[in-house]
Amino acid sequence: MRTGRLVEASVVLLSIAAALVFWEAISRTGVISEKDLPAMSTTFRELWSLIQTGSFWLAFAQTVRGWALGLAVATVLAVPIGILLGSSDFAASAFRVPIEFLRPIPSAALIPLLFLTLGTTLKSEVFLASFGAFWPLLVQTMYGVRDVDPIAMDTARSFGVGRLERLYRITLPSAVPYIATGLRISSTVSLILAFTAELFMGLPGLGQKVNFAQAYGLDTQLYAYALATGFLGVAIHLAMSALERRALRWHPSQRGETA
Amino acid sequence: MSRRTYTLLKIGAEIAVPLALLAGWQLWTTHAHSVKFPRLSTILVQFKDMWLFSEFGTHVVPSLERIGLGFAIAVAAGILLGIPLGLSRWARLWAMPHIEYWRAIPPPALLPITILLLHSIGNRQKVAFIAFFCLFPVLLNTIDGVRGIDPTLVDTARSYGLGPLERIRRIVLPAALPQIVAGMRNSLSLAVITMVLAEYFSSTSGVGYVLLISKNTFQMAPMWAAIVLIGLLGYLLNVLFILAERRALAWHRGWRASVAG
Amino acid sequence: MLELKGIGKTYSSGAKATHAIGDISFTVAEGEFVCVVGPSGCGKTTLLKCIAGLLPPTRGEVLVRGRRVDGPPEELALVFQEYGRSLMPWASVRNNVLLPLRHKRLSRAERSRLVEESLDAVGLTAFLDHYPWQLSGGMQQRVAIARALAYQPTTLLMDEPFASVDAQTRGDLEDLILRVRDEYDITVLFVTHDIDESVYLPDRVVVLTHSPTEVKEIVPVDLPRPRDQLVTKELPEFAHLRGHVYRLIKREQESETPALEATDVPHAGTAV
Numbered sequence: 001m002r003t004g005r006l007v008e009a010s011v012v013l014l015s016i017a018a019a020l021v022f023w024e025a026i027s028r029t030g031v032i033s034e035k036d037l038p039a040m041s042t043t044f045r046e047l048w049s050l051i052q053t054g055s056f057w058l059a060f061a062q063t064v065r066g067w068a069l070g071l072a073v074a075t076v077l078a079v080p081i082g083i084l085l086g087s088s089d090f091a092a093s094a095f096r097v098p099i100e101f102l103r104p105i106p107s108a109a110l111i112p113l114l115f116l117t118l119g120t121t122l123k124s125e126v127f128l129a130s131f132g133a134f135w136p137l138l139v140q141t142m143y144g145v146r147d148v149d150p151i152a153m154d155t156a157r158s159f160g161v162g163r164l165e166r167l168y169r170i171t172l173p174s175a176v177p178y179i180a181t182g183l184r185i186s187s188t189v190s191l192i193l194a195f196t197a198e199l200f201m202g203l204p205g206l207g208q209k210v211n212f213a214q215a216y217g218l219d220t221q222l223y224a225y226a227l228a229t230g231f232l233g234v235a236i237h238l239a240m241s242a243l244e245r246r247a248l249r250w251h252p253s254q255r256g257e258t259a
Numbered sequence: 260m261s262r263r264t265y266t267l268l269k270i271g272a273e274i275a276v277p278l279a280l281l282a283g284w285q286l287w288t289t290h291a292h293s294v295k296f297p298r299l300s301t302i303l304v305q306f307k308d309m310w311l312f313s314e315f316g317t318h319v320v321p322s323l324e325r326i327g328l329g330f331a332i333a334v335a336a337g338i339l340l341g342i343p344l345g346l347s348r349w350a351r352l353w354a355m356p357h358i359e360y361w362r363a364i365p366p367p368a369l370l371p372i373t374i375l376l377l378h379s380i381g382n383r384q385k386v387a388f389i390a391f392f393c394l395f396p397v398l399l400n401t402i403d404g405v406r407g408i409d410p411t412l413v414d415t416a417r418s419y420g421l422g423p424l425e426r427i428r429r430i431v432l433p434a435a436l437p438q439i440v441a442g443m444r445n446s447l448s449l450a451v452i453t454m455v456l457a458e459y460f461s462s463t464s465g466v467g468y469v470l471l472i473s474k475n476t477f478q479m480a481p482m483w484a485a486i487v488l489i490g491l492l493g494y495l496l497n498v499l500f501i502l503a504e505r506r507a508l509a510w511h512r513g514w515r516a517s518v519a520g
Numbered sequence: 521m522l523e524l525k526g527i528g529k530t531y532s533s534g535a536k537a538t539h540a541i542g543d544i545s546f547t548v549a550e551g552e553f554v555c556v557v558g559p560s561g562c563g564k565t566t567l568l569k570c571i572a573g574l575l576p577p578t579r580g581e582v583l584v585r586g587r588r589v590d591g592p593p594e595e596l597a598l599v600f601q602e603y604g605r606s607l608m609p610w611a612s613v614r615n616n617v618l619l620p621l622r623h624k625r626l627s628r629a630e631r632s633r634l635v636e637e638s639l640d641a642v643g644l645t646a647f648l649d650h651y652p653w654q655l656s657g658g659m660q661q662r663v664a665i666a667r668a669l670a671y672q673p674t675t676l677l678m679d680e681p682f683a684s685v686d687a688q689t690r691g692d693l694e695d696l697i698l699r700v701r702d703e704y705d706i707t708v709l710f711v712t713h714d715i716d717e718s719v720y721l722p723d724r725v726v727v728l729t730h731s732p733t734e735v736k737e738i739v740p741v742d743l744p745r746p747r748d749q750l751v752t753k754e755l756p757e758f759a760h761l762r763g764h765v766y767r768l769i770k771r772e773q774e775s776e777t778p779a780l781e782a783t784d785v786p787h788a789g790t791a792v
């Protein structure tokens with residue numbers, strides 16, 4: 001119902017507006033000192049002026065680059081390996097222990113190592129982002145391949161459909177929703193790690209800007225850049241979720257990880 | 260190949276592959292003679308010296324405390340907020356823009372801000388940081404779990420005169436629990452990550468701090484020992500959680516198995 | 521004892537309005553067993569939910585012992601078709617049957633007694649500590665019935681409770697419900713789409729039209745009690761009643777969907 005949509009949209013807008021007003025209020029009235037929390041209007045003004053500088057967009061693009069490369073490398077590695085491991089029960093068991101152990105390692109722990117090996121280069125950022133993004137995608141791909149409907153497979157086999165053809169006609173399409181979910185999760189991880197690399201290693205990007213702002217006590221700028229990073233995160237998340245929904249549309253609802 | 264041979268080979272591979280990887284690691288690092296990549300054996304010795312148990316109390320315990328407290332707060336808040344949000348469409352509409360924003364922002368972006376707002380780099384700031392971001396997996400999963408409850412179950416409870424609070428306690432919470440627990444698992448691994456980030460950024464104690472200091476002073480073996488410890492921590496916490504989950508949700512596995520036919 | 525006065529339920533409004541129920545009125549006397557049967561999709565479940573107080577009717581009212589139904593009344597217990605979805609998978613059979621007793625003021629001993637008695641009435645005493653999903657479909661439905669009985673209702677509302685169960689189990693469950701009705705002396709309103717069942721069980725059959733649903737006819741069932749799956753179903757009276765109800769429903773179904781009219785196909789022996 002169209003009126004329903006309108007009401008929903010206005011609730012959303014109202015909610016956002018209320019939060020912004022709240023922010024302005026607690027800062028201006030000094031509930032939290034304006035030094036610690038610049039007012040909403042001040043922060044947005046700062047963000048507005050930053051947006052008009054080339055350096056902002058350069059940093060923005062650099063973070064997007066780190067995210068994209070990290071996700072791409074992770075995908076190129078995780079999907080084929082995931083398909084391999086998912087299709088072979090033997091291989092999956094053989095590598096189960098190493099995967100279970102490497103998977104929970106917080107990639108952030110590798111930062112010092114990267115400092116000392118690859119150094120403060122884009123390679124470090126991409127390595128960090130792809131290392132973290134690799135695991136969720138690998139696991140999801142494996143699940144997807146394993147979750148193929150055995151009846152569909154048996155039917156194909158009984159019709160003499162060859163192994164390779166079964167792979168791309170039945171297994172892959174059935175695994176696509178899982179891979180899409182994996183991409184969404186990995187995308188989030190990749191962004192976090194690209195930003196982390198910039199923040200902690202001084203690599204160019206939004207993370208570096210946040211670091212500088214903090215180091216030089218430019219609090220308003222700090223908040224402005226954090227805000228902008230949040231918007232980037234939302235944009236990427238919405239895009240990947242939309243992609244995921246499209247992939248899920250062709251299949252009965254699959255349960256992946258939610259957050 | 261007989262079934263039995265296959266199973267034996269499989270188990271053999273499960274044991275052999277990790278061992279082979281470890282052996283490979285030791286061989287490569289011995290051969291490489293690189294300062295940055297000390298031998299596996301050296302790392303293990305360093306690990307034993309540091310973490311068992313001299314530095315355990317100074318650094319591992321504070322880190323675990325922060326994880327524990329942050330996680331606990333996140334779970335409690337996630338469930339308490341998630342249930343009403345799952346039940347009420349309007350509340351969800353109102354809250355969703357905010358949830359979508361805060362779940363999407365990369366946590367490190369807020370590290371300097373938490374320090375500013377809380378005037379501290381101590382436990383308060385760390386726990387707040389961890390708790391804030393670990394809230395979202397639990398919150399989102401609770402909302403999904405509550406929304407996915409079978410209406411037949413709720414109708415049954417209503418028809419037997421159970422009031423809203425009773426329904427939440429006896430139907431909503433248990434029914435949503437499997438989903439909530441999945442969220443808790445994600446939250447726990449996020450807790451380890453955010454703990455490391457927070458400590459690495461600014462701290463005077465903790466595993467992340469050790470990581471930072473050893474890098475700054477170019478002490479390779481301690482740095483590697485810290486990395487191994489963090490990995491081990493993540494792994495152990497995950498395993499412990501899964502064990503607890505198995506016990507608590509035994510009914511769920513049985514039920515899904517019977518439904519699958 | 522249970523009165524339906526002009527019940528109507530409409531969803532949406534204006535041009536898109538779906539009249540699930542048009543106008544249904546009938547009465548169920550104390551201790552009666554009444555079946556409700558009708559063509560598929562005629563809103564039988566909606567009707568039952570309105571009676572049970574789970575759904576407010578758009579028009580009309582339901583009276584239980586003279587009092588208007590506003591929410592789930594204390595005297596009514598509902599048994600759904602999908603037993604698997606109405607039983608709590610995380611609780612044992614015992615705790616499932618305990619559910620309706622939770623908010624009643626009873627002592628622990630009283631509650632225990634009620635649980636044990638009702639499980640005994642359905643023959644599941646041995647499964648007190650099992651989980652519902654460990655039991656077969658028929659047994660799970662018996663748990664749902666035991667739960668309804670433990671609630672000590674005056675009236676049982678049943679929504680196609682045996683539809684998801686295999687035919688042999690269904691016969692057992694039908695006889696179970698008849699036994700239970702006699703033992704507990706309760707009123708039963710039983711919705712079904714199985715025509716045999718709708719004649720075998722009750723004292724009267726309410727036949728519904730297609731939507732917007734109304735009462736087409738109320739057929740008294742004079743078959744001797746106690747009913748028996750073999751003896752009763754061999755009676756000519758049974759076949760007659762069954763045929764009558766079947767014809768009523770068939771006519772309803774045909775009047776709703778445009779029938780595929782047999783065209784005059786030329787065949788041997790007729791002049792085209």
